Amino acid sequence: MSFWVDDIDTCLSDWDDIVYNGATIKGIFDNGFLAVSSLEIGVESRGPQCWVKDSDVSGIAQGDTLTINSTTYYVRTIEPDGTGLTLLILSKD
Numbered sequence: 001m002s003f004w005v006d007d008i009d010t011c012l013s014d015w016d017d018i019v020y021n022g023a024t025i026k027g028i029f030d031n032g033f034l035a036v037s038s039l040e041i042g043v044e045s046r047g048p049q050c051w052v053k054d055s056d057v058s059g060i061a062q063g064d065t066l067t068i069n070s071t072t073y074y075v076r077t078i079e080p081d082g083t084g085l086t087l088l089i090l091s092k093d
Contacts, residue, residue, distance in 0.1 A: 008053060008084050018050060019067040020057060027052040029068050048073055048090040054080060057088070066090065 015026040028051040050068065064075045066088070077089035 016068065018052065020060070025052060025056040048092070050088050050090065051085050052088060054084050054086050057086060060088070
């Protein structure tokens with residue numbers, strides 16, 4: 001087993017609280033600024049996403065909801081990275 005997988009629970013202890021399926025799990029939430037340009041059109045918005053432990057979200061599907069900091073987010077994209085973590089791309093609608 002890799003170092004990362006062996007210590008994943010230790011690393012998670014300082015992460016954000018996320019409510020999924022009625023349970024509180026740990027994850028890294030980021031709602032950073034996102035700017036996209038195409039030709040002469042520019043779009044600016046927030047890009048909410050979070051990293052979570054695979055086993056905490058087994059069976060998660062697009063459209064499922066997470067509550068982070070009292071805000072409900074919908075799962076748009078699910079991207080497992082092969083290390084025991086999954087990146088969830090979120091939206092408010």
